[in-house]
Amino acid sequence: MSPRPFLLGLSLLLAACSSQPEEGASQASANPSTPSVAVQPLQAGQHELRGNLLGAPTNSEVELALLLVDERGRPRGELGNTTLLGNGQTLPFSLRFVPQPFAPGLRAELRGRASQSGQLILRLPPRTLSGLDSQTLGTLQLVPAP
Numbered sequence: 001m002s003p004r005p006f007l008l009g010l011s012l013l014l015a016a017c018s019s020q021p022e023e024g025a026s027q028a029s030a031n032p033s034t035p036s037v038a039v040q041p042l043q044a045g046q047h048e049l050r051g052n053l054l055g056a057p058t059n060s061e062v063e064l065a066l067l068l069v070d071e072r073g074r075p076r077g078e079l080g081n082t083t084l085l086g087n088g089q090t091l092p093f094s095l096r097f098v099p100q101p102f103a104p105g106l107r108a109e110l111r112g113r114a115s116q117s118g119q120l121i122l123r124l125p126p127r128t129l130s131g132l133d134s135q136t137l138g139t140l141q142l143v144p145a146p
Contacts, residue, residue: 042096042134048104049095049110049129051137055122056086056114062142064124066094068102073126074107086114091138098133110131113145120145 001123042048049066056062062084068077080097102108112124122142129135 027033033142040139044140045098046096047099047132047139048132049093049097050136051093052139053084053091053093053112053124053142053143055093056084056088057116057121058086058088060086060114060116062086062091062093062112062114064110066095066097066129067109067111069109069126070104071105077102079108097143110137111138112142115143 001142007104010138018037053062063081064084065081066079070076080095081098082093082095084091084093108129110124110127110129113120114122123145124140124142127137
């Protein structure tokens with residue numbers, strides 16, 4: 001028997017076992033009727049951005065990401081993300097992340113977008129964060145996407 005099929009099978013098995021579940025998947029998207037966003041306590045070293053989004057239509061997919069961006073506003077890295085299901089009402093969110101040191105000239109921004117049937121319909125104007133501590137951002141408004 002040739003070792004080629006064995007090695008192929010072994011590499012596929014290792015690749016499947018090495019993937020990790022997505023961090024930042026919100027409990028709110030799993031159960032949109034739950035008023036509380038985070039059910040589980042933060043893990044060691046983890047921080048959280050909390051707030052509410054206005055304007056997400058029912059059955060829209062809302063993606064939020066905490067990004068490191070340069071002076072020109074170009075993304076240079078991601079600290080965390082979450083996806084929510086719009087319900088036509090105020091949408092609470094919780095985005096968990098692990099703060100990391102970053103190069104001078106970069107800043108942390110919360111960005112977001114909402115799509116429906118695969119089409120971009122709304123966006124969250126970029127919001128620069130003053131620090132990478134846990135914060136409550138209040139109510140944020142989604143605006144029409146250009």
